[in-house]
Amino acid sequence: MMNKxxxxxxxxxxxxxxxxxxxxxxxxxxxxxxxxxxxxxxxADQLENPVVVPYDQLPGFPRTxxxxxxxxxLFGRLGQRQVALQSGRFHDYEGLDMNDIALPMRTxxxxxxxxxxxxxxxxxINRDLSPGSLMLIRDHIGLWAPxxxxxxxxxxxxxxxxxxxxxxxxxxxxxxxxxxxxLDIQLHEGIYAYxxxxxxxxxxxxxxxxxxxxxxxxxxxxxxxxxxxxxxxKALAISLITNHxxxxxxxxxxxxxxxxxxxxxxxxxxxxxxxxxDRL
Ligand code: HPA
Numbered sequence: 001m002m003n004k005x006x007x008x009x010x011x012x013x014x015x016x017x018x019x020x021x022x023x024x025x026x027x028x029x030x031x032x033x034x035x036x037x038x039x040x041x042x043x044a045d046q047l048e049n050p051v052v053v054p055y056d057q058l059p060g061f062p063r064t065x066x067x068x069x070x071x072x073x074l075f076g077r078l079g080q081r082q083v084a085l086q087s088g089r090f091h092d093y094e095g096l097d098m099n100d101i102a103l104p105m106r107t108x109x110x111x112x113x114x115x116x117x118x119x120x121x122x123x124x125i126n127r128d129l130s131p132g133s134l135m136l137i138r139d140h141i142g143l144w145a146p147x148x149x150x151x152x153x154x155x156x157x158x159x160x161x162x163x164x165x166x167x168x169x170x171x172x173x174x175x176x177x178x179x180x181x182x183l184d185i186q187l188h189e190g191i192y193a194y195x196x197x198x199x200x201x202x203x204x205x206x207x208x209x210x211x212x213x214x215x216x217x218x219x220x221x222x223x224x225x226x227x228x229x230x231x232x233x234k235a236l237a238i239s240l241i242t243n244h245x246x247x248x249x250x251x252x253x254x255x256x257x258x259x260x261x262x263x264x265x266x267x268x269x270x271x272x273x274x275x276x277x278d279r280l
Contacts, residue, residue, distance in 0.1 A: 039262015109231030123245035190215025203247025
């Protein structure tokens with residue numbers, strides 16, 4: 001029978017096995033990990049001579065199951081920085097274990113990566129946000145979702161009760177805002193509400209989220225930001241608004257729309273992320 005200490009130890013060993021396998025495939029430790037949101041895969045085209053590591057070559061790594069999410073790491077240079085691109089993320093709605101969802105960020109922590117840049121597709125709640133808008137996530141609301149840090153704590157990574165006052169690093173946020181201004185890209189700022197999905201929200205849920213102070217809504221990022229910041233990484237997160245949230249426009253929501261708007265508006269996101277990397 002396993003006890004909590006051996007659970008934590010075996011999870012840490014799983015993370016370290018994945019990190020070791022990556023280390024054997026790449027030259028330099030990445031400066032930054034970038035998580036690609038739905039439809040934002042084109043950032044990967046900017047990488048020069050990437051080393052591709054599919055998840056199925058990493059011991060203990062789950063497979064992705066979502067259309068628009070590939071399931072591989074790409075390592076290489078983007079502008080001035082050595083980056084790890086995560087193409088294919090894990091979501092709670094896939095029925096995965098919390099530790100599986102946290103695994104990619106924890107693997108990056110153990111590799112020595114210090115900064116995480118996360119992108120996602122999100123529904124706009126704030127009326128200033130329409131499809132194609134970009135929103136810098138200043139903070140999140142995810143009270144109703146079980147934490148990705150649930151279960152035996154991995155003390156080697158971080159504390160049992162981590163402070164959440166600044167999980168979105170203020171200095172990275174300032175760099176992003178400055179960079180957006182320089183590139184003449186409109187970057188909104190707001191609060192991201194995390195809903196577990198896979199169903200989109202109801203109009204009543206969106207009205208409730210609006211009253212709670214949310215500007216956008218999505219099904220990712222929060223678990224990864226928690227895992228990254230727990231492991232000591234600094235995080236920056238940007239939402240690409242792909243649709244009006246439920247009830248705000250008359251149109252029904254679809255994953256296809258999310259992917260298409262993601263693709264159409266990816267160019268600005270890519271410019272912004274590249275610019276931010278150069279200014280880190
Ligand atoms: N809700 C939840 N997740 C999303 C949405 C949405 O409206 N759009 C893109 N991801």
